[in-house]
Amino acid sequence: MVYRVTEKALARKADNKAKILTAARTIVAQSGFSGLTIAATAKQAGLATGSMYRYFPNKVELCTALFRQLSGREVGEMHTIAQMDLTPLEAMARCCFNFIQRAFRAPTQSYALIAEPLDPALEMERLVYRRSYAEVYRHVIERGISSGDFSPQDSKTASLAIVGMLAEPLLEPLHRFYSGDKTPYDSHQLALDISRLCLNALGAHQQAKQADLDFLIHESH
Numbered sequence: 001m002v003y004r005v006t007e008k009a010l011a012r013k014a015d016n017k018a019k020i021l022t023a024a025r026t027i028v029a030q031s032g033f034s035g036l037t038i039a040a041t042a043k044q045a046g047l048a049t050g051s052m053y054r055y056f057p058n059k060v061e062l063c064t065a066l067f068r069q070l071s072g073r074e075v076g077e078m079h080t081i082a083q084m085d086l087t088p089l090e091a092m093a094r095c096c097f098n099f100i101q102r103a104f105r106a107p108t109q110s111y112a113l114i115a116e117p118l119d120p121a122l123e124m125e126r127l128v129y130r131r132s133y134a135e136v137y138r139h140v141i142e143r144g145i146s147s148g149d150f151s152p153q154d155s156k157t158a159s160l161a162i163v164g165m166l167a168e169p170l171l172e173p174l175h176r177f178y179s180g181d182k183t184p185y186d187s188h189q190l191a192l193d194i195s196r197l198c199l200n201a202l203g204a205h206q207q208a209k210q211a212d213l214d215f216l217i218h219e220s221h
Contacts, residue, residue, distance in 0.1 A: 017055050019045045024066045025109070032112040032178060033063055033122070060119050067122055070113060071129040077102065078136045088144030089204055092162075095137065096198045099166050100191035107177035114167050114174065130167075134159040141202060151203025158202060165198050 023044035027036050038059055042049040056062040081094050103110040118126065138159035144150035173185050 013055075016045075016047065016051075019047070020052065020055055020062070021066055021069060024062060025070065028066065028070075028112055029106050029109040032108055032116050033067075033118060034116065036063060036066075038062065060121055063119065063122055064125060067113065067125045067129075070109065071125070071132075074099075074102065074113075075129060075132045075136065078133060082136050082140050087149060088140050088147055089149040089199070091140045092137070092144065092150075092202065092204075093195055093199060095140065096162075096166060096195035097191045100170065100194055101187060103170055103174060104185070104187035107174045110170070111174035111178040115171050116178070130160075130163050134163050137162050144202065144204070149204055153203070161201065162198050165201065166194060169194050 020041060024036055024041045026044055027040055036059065038052050038056070039049050041062065042052045052062075056065065077098060078095050081098060082091050084091065084094075086094065103114075113126070134156075138155045141150055141153075141155045141158050141162075145152055145155065169190070173187075173190065176183065176185070
C-alpha cells in the first residue's frame with residue numbers, strides 16, 4: 001500500500017518549518033549565526049530537538065535556509081524601490097538610504113548577514129546575494145546613464161562598487177551592537193552621508209545637495 005501524504009500533514013510540516021525559521025531569525029537577531037544551534041532553535045520554536053532533523057539535517061542547512069530568507073527579503077526591498085515610478089536619481093537615493101536604515105532596525109542580524117565569519121557554504125550565499133544587490137543597482141545605474149542622471153561608466157563595475165560602499169561603513173557601527181554595545185547611534189545621518197557618497201561616486205554630485213537629498217529620500221522613512 002502506497003502511503004500518501006495528506007494535505008493536513010503537508011500543512012503541518014510547512015507550519016513547523018515556518019516556526020523553525022521564525023525561531024532561528026529571533027536567535028540571529030539577538031546573537032548572530034554564532035548563537036544559532038539546533039537545540040536552541042528547537043526550544044525557541046517549541047519543538048522537540050529530535051524533530052528538527054526532519055526539516056534541517058544540520059546547522060549549516062538551517063543557517064543557509066535562514067540566510068536565503070533574510071537576504072532575499074532585503075534584495076526584494078531594493079527591487080521594489082527600483083521598480084517604483086521614480087527617476088534613476090530618486091531610485092538610487094532611496095535604495096541607498098533604505099539599505100542603511102533597514103540595517104539598523106536589526107543591527108545584530110545585519111552584521112551577521114554582512115560580515116560575521118561564516119561556514120564556507122554560507123560565505124558563498126553571501127557572495128550570491130551581494131551580486132543580487134548589484135544587479136538591482138546595475139539596472140538603476142543604466143537608466144541613470146541614459147537619462148543623464150549619472151556619468152557614463154561601466155554599470156557592472158559601478159554597481160558592485162555601490163554594494164561595497166553601502167556595506168563597508170556599516171561594519172564598525174553594526175559590530176558595536178553585535179558586541180553588546182547599545183549606545184545610541186545616529187543612523188539617520190549615516191544613511192544620508194553614505195547615500196550622498198554613493199550618488200557622488202555615480203557622478204550625480206551636482207544634483208545631490210543636502211536639501212535635495214533630504215527631499216529625495218523623505219518618503220523612505
